[in-house]
Amino acid sequence: MFGSGSGSEQQIAREDASGLVKWLRSNRRAITSTLFLFVMLIGFTAANPEVFTQFKTYRSVMIALPVSMFLVVPLVFVVTAGEIDLSFPSVVGLASYAFASIVDHGGDPLIGIAVALIVGAALGYLNAILVVRIGLSALVATLGMNFFLRGLINIIVEGFSIAIPEIRDTFIHGLLTDDPIKIVDHLGIPNQMLWALAFTALGVFLYNRHSFGVRVHCVGDNPESAAEMGIDVSRTRTLVFVFTGIGAALAGIFSVMINFVWWPTTGDGLLLPVLAGIFVGGTPAWGGIGTVFGGMIGTSIVAFIETGVIAAGLTGFFTQFFYGLIIILSLIFQRFNGGRVR
Amino acid sequence: MQTEQKTKTSDYIIELRAVTKSFGNVNAVDGISFGVRPGEVVGLIGDNGAGKSTLIKILSGVHQPDSGQIIVRGEAVRGWNAAKSREAGIETVYQDRALAPQQTITRNIFMGREIKNRFGVIKVKQQYAEANRLMRDIGFTSKVFDPDSPVATLSGGERQGVAIARALYFDADLIVLDEPTTALSLVETAKVFGFIENVRARGRSIIFIGHNIYHVYDVADRFVVLDRGQVVMTEVKGAISTPEVLIKHMQEIAELGHATDASGT
Ligand SMILES: Nc1ncnc2c1ncn2[C@@H]1O[C@H](COP(=O)(O)OP(=O)(O)O)[C@@H](O)[C@H]1O
Ligand SMILES: [Mg+2]
Numbered sequence: 001m002f003g004s005g006s007g008s009e010q011q012i013a014r015e016d017a018s019g020l021v022k023w024l025r026s027n028r029r030a031i032t033s034t035l036f037l038f039v040m041l042i043g044f045t046a047a048n049p050e051v052f053t054q055f056k057t058y059r060s061v062m063i064a065l066p067v068s069m070f071l072v073v074p075l076v077f078v079v080t081a082g083e084i085d086l087s088f089p090s091v092v093g094l095a096s097y098a099f100a101s102i103v104d105h106g107g108d109p110l111i112g113i114a115v116a117l118i119v120g121a122a123l124g125y126l127n128a129i130l131v132v133r134i135g136l137s138a139l140v141a142t143l144g145m146n147f148f149l150r151g152l153i154n155i156i157v158e159g160f161s162i163a164i165p166e167i168r169d170t171f172i173h174g175l176l177t178d179d180p181i182k183i184v185d186h187l188g189i190p191n192q193m194l195w196a197l198a199f200t201a202l203g204v205f206l207y208n209r210h211s212f213g214v215r216v217h218c219v220g221d222n223p224e225s226a227a228e229m230g231i232d233v234s235r236t237r238t239l240v241f242v243f244t245g246i247g248a249a250l251a252g253i254f255s256v257m258i259n260f261v262w263w264p265t266t267g268d269g270l271l272l273p274v275l276a277g278i279f280v281g282g283t284p285a286w287g288g289i290g291t292v293f294g295g296m297i298g299t300s301i302v303a304f305i306e307t308g309v310i311a312a313g314l315t316g317f318f319t320q321f322f323y324g325l326i327i328i329l330s331l332i333f334q335r336f337n338g339g340r341v342r
Numbered sequence: 343m344q345t346e347q348k349t350k351t352s353d354y355i356i357e358l359r360a361v362t363k364s365f366g367n368v369n370a371v372d373g374i375s376f377g378v379r380p381g382e383v384v385g386l387i388g389d390n391g392a393g394k395s396t397l398i399k400i401l402s403g404v405h406q407p408d409s410g411q412i413i414v415r416g417e418a419v420r421g422w423n424a425a426k427s428r429e430a431g432i433e434t435v436y437q438d439r440a441l442a443p444q445q446t447i448t449r450n451i452f453m454g455r456e457i458k459n460r461f462g463v464i465k466v467k468q469q470y471a472e473a474n475r476l477m478r479d480i481g482f483t484s485k486v487f488d489p490d491s492p493v494a495t496l497s498g499g500e501r502q503g504v505a506i507a508r509a510l511y512f513d514a515d516l517i518v519l520d521e522p523t524t525a526l527s528l529v530e531t532a533k534v535f536g537f538i539e540n541v542r543a544r545g546r547s548i549i550f551i552g553h554n555i556y557h558v559y560d561v562a563d564r565f566v567v568l569d570r571g572q573v574v575m576t577e578v579k580g581a582i583s584t585p586e587v588l589i590k591h592m593q594e595i596a597e598l599g600h601a602t603d604a605s606g607t
Contacts, residue, residue, distance in 0.1 A: 022490060211462045218453050221442035228404050228440040229454035229508075230425035288444040341494035342443050 028337050029282030030294035036280075036330050037301050044304070047312035057307060062189060063258060065303045066196030067251045071274045072281070072295040073203035074247035077213070077240045079278055082220035082287030085241060087127055087142040088248045088274070090149035092267030095120040095245075096252025097153060100162040100262035109172045116249045123149065124245020128238040146271075153264055162262040177257045192254050199250070203292040216240060221288030273302045276323070280330045286340045301330065353379055354413070355516050355547055356401060356432065361410030362571075363396055370396040371407070372571030378516055383538070383548040385562025387555065387592065392568040394551050395437055398518050401549075402434040403427035428455060433514035437521050437551075439505045443494040448473040450493050451508045476507040481533055499530035506537055517541055518549045523557065535561065555592065559585035569595055 024031065045052035071088055078085050095116040102112035123145075130141040167173045177192045207213035218226040219236045227233045251270070256262045281298025283290030302323070309322050354377030363371040370393045378384055386394050399405040400412070403424040412422050414430050427434075434440075441450050451473050457465045473489035480503045493501060502522060509517050519538070523531045538561050541548055552558040558565070559579075565588060567575040574595050582588050 018488075022488070026490065209464055209466060211456045211458050211464055214449060214456060214464060215454075217445055217449070218442045221444045222440075224438070225436075225440040225442050226453065228399075228402070228424060228434070228436050228438075230403070230423070230428045231454045232425070288442065340444070341492065 027291070027293075029284075029289075029334060030291040030297065032333050032337060033280060033282045033291075033294045033297040033301065033330065036333055037297050037304070040301060040304065040308070040326065044308035044312060047308075051311040052308075057311070059190065061300075061303050061307055062193040065300060066190075066192040067255045067258070068270060068274050068277060068299040068303065069196035069200055069296055070247045070251040070254065071244075071270060072277045072299045073200055073292055074240065074244040075274065075278050076203070076281070076283050076290050076292045076295040077207065077216050078244055079283050079285065080207075080220045080287060080290040081216045081237055081240045082223070083131065083138040083237060083240060085124075085127060085138065085142045085244045086271070086275075087123070087145035087149060088244060088251075089267040089269075089271045090146045090153065091120055091123045091245055091248035092252040092255065092270060093153050093264070094123065094149050094252075095249035096256045096262055096266050097157070097162070099253050100164055100256050103164045103167055104162050109167060109170050113172070113253055116253050117246055120245040120247075120249025120252070121242050122245070124242040124248075125238070127245070128241040131241065132234050132237045150268070157264050159264060161264065163260060164256065164262070165260050167257065167260060173257055177254065192258060195254075199247075200292065200296045207290075207292045212236075212239065217288060272323075274299060276327050277302050279334075280327055282334050282337070284334070284340070288340075298330075301326065355380055355415060356430075357413040358397075358400065358407075359411040359413065361397075361400055361407045361412070363400060363405055363407050369571045371400065373410070374568075374571070374573055376566060376573060377413075378547050378549060380515070380547055381542075381545045382563045383542055383550060383561055385558035385565045386549055386551045386568065387558055387565060388568035389596070391570075393571040394568055395520055396571075397568065398434065398520055398549060398551065399436075401427065402432055402518060425454065428512070428514075431512075431515035432518065433509035433512050433516070434518040435502075435505045435509050435520060435522050437524070439501055441493050441501055441504060444492055446490050446492055447477065447487070447496075447504055448489040450504055451476060451489075451511060453508075455512065472511065473507075476511055477503070480507045480510070480537075499526050502526060502530065502534070506534065510537070514546065516547045516549070518551075520551045521553060522550075523552065523554070531557075555589050556585045559588055567592065567595060574598075 041052065051057050071092070075085060075088070098119045099109075099112040099116035102115055103109050127142055127145055130136045130145070131138045175191065176195060178188065178190045207216070215226065215231050215236045218229075218231060219233050223233050226236075248267070252267060255266055277299030278290075278295050279285060279298070280301050281291060281294035281296065283295060283298075305322050305326055306319050309318050310316065314322075357375075357377035359375050361371055361374050361376075362369065372393070374393075374397060376397070386397070388394055396405060400407050403422045403426055406422070412419050414422075419426070440453075442453060445453070448469050452464075452469050457469050457472070459465065470489055477487060477489060487496075487500075493504060496504065506519075506522070509519075519534075522534050526534065535557075538548060538550065548561075550558060550561055559582075562579065564576070564578050565582070566573055575591060577591075582591075
């Protein structure tokens, strides 16, 4: 996944000597966040060994964590490209609304999925028009879009939720998400986690080994240089927004599949944990570098905080406090990986 | 298509005709016609702000001209951009070097033109090996460099080496060098000139932009002098006996320029 190749035998010798060091160095941000996750889990285990030595605990986190993973992967691309997208909670809401209402009206869930993906991609493209074509600030424009789209949802549904319990018996539901209620004693990893891992692996590959990911790096690092070397900077930026729209649609589809309900607020609670996951995972805010794998770890760190705080015997009142504390601590650790180089 | 007849006789690799480009109310390039023939080294000179960089950025597709024509190997082109110019065999070493400092040397060398399969998957091993070979060719022997280290760890001269290695790899028909020796040491400067001789020996063309008239005089076959966005002199080397003569011309141009300006053209 991260290794690098070699040509001549001389090179192989040189690489053998420093291969591990090189690997550690080029992946230090992801490694830092992974270590941080382990240290945190060890701390939780020390506080409550009974809970944190049971697979059940991890499984319960893995039920909802995938929703965040579908978001954090494309968002790492966005931040690496030197942009930001704060509209994703409402894109999750609107895309999953399309899915839920199609299923609710007796439509084929597959058509619902297809339409949700199209809605997500289209909204991502709309963001790109605002930011890339018109040249608005990504921060402000996508924040505006987040309010605008949530407002649109509220106007459309006037506060009503959509329950789709009928989805439970469909093949597609079984394929995408093991029903967590039906199989409460089943100790397997929920299907949605496997899909989210596959999506993350695809993200890691695109990010490091595909010309799209490499160009995202170059554009975020130095857009003028990228343009001078013939990279279509606008196209690259547009694609990261569209990718995020697609990720948001997937997150929304999975969220509804897992809960059997679409709420007018679906997606809203994701804004801060997912954003935190990007940076906690080791992707710096300045663009040009980052880590998709770290992003997954970062969202896991955030996801385990709530479970850990409760399991440690503290009341829910402590959750936010620990959110903040752990986010700041992990960022301080990432700081040791150095600031921006020019 | 209509231009075909007109341009049939063109023996230029690339030619600009009556090209203009302004930024706000600055006419950076103000009606320039200019071309490069196969195998020639053109020295492009002129004061700071004369429009040299803007001119070559039009050639290399970074800037779209406001008006005028770009003719590549006898055919007028439309929608000329940086990717197309590289495909057409024009490589440019920009004044700012066009590097992404947080990315590896390898990634910088192949920026915008990765070695990849048809699905866009990058051939990482091949790129690494090529980068390694290129860096040796260009003379990166001073320290234990690694094509996987970020460009930010390199000195100014080494960075210029990466920018030149990039142009070298793609074996371009025309290589444009915008002030490539600025801020380089003597040894590094000598390397750049060695590189230029190499390119010339292989029959490729070069546009060389330089501040140092002696340098330009040494390498160029033909001189093109710009002043405030216009070509004010084009002369082959044979017509100019020494660099001092060229410098004198330049001084005259500067004075003439002021004179014309004062009379309110
Ligand atoms: N991107 C730009 N935006 C605004 N003005 C520019 C830009 N590029 C060049 N200029 C202006 O155009 C003129 C010519 O610049 P340039 O082509 O860089 O000159 P040279 O390379 O000969 O020093 C200068 O007045 C410069 O300030
Ligand atoms: Mg210049």
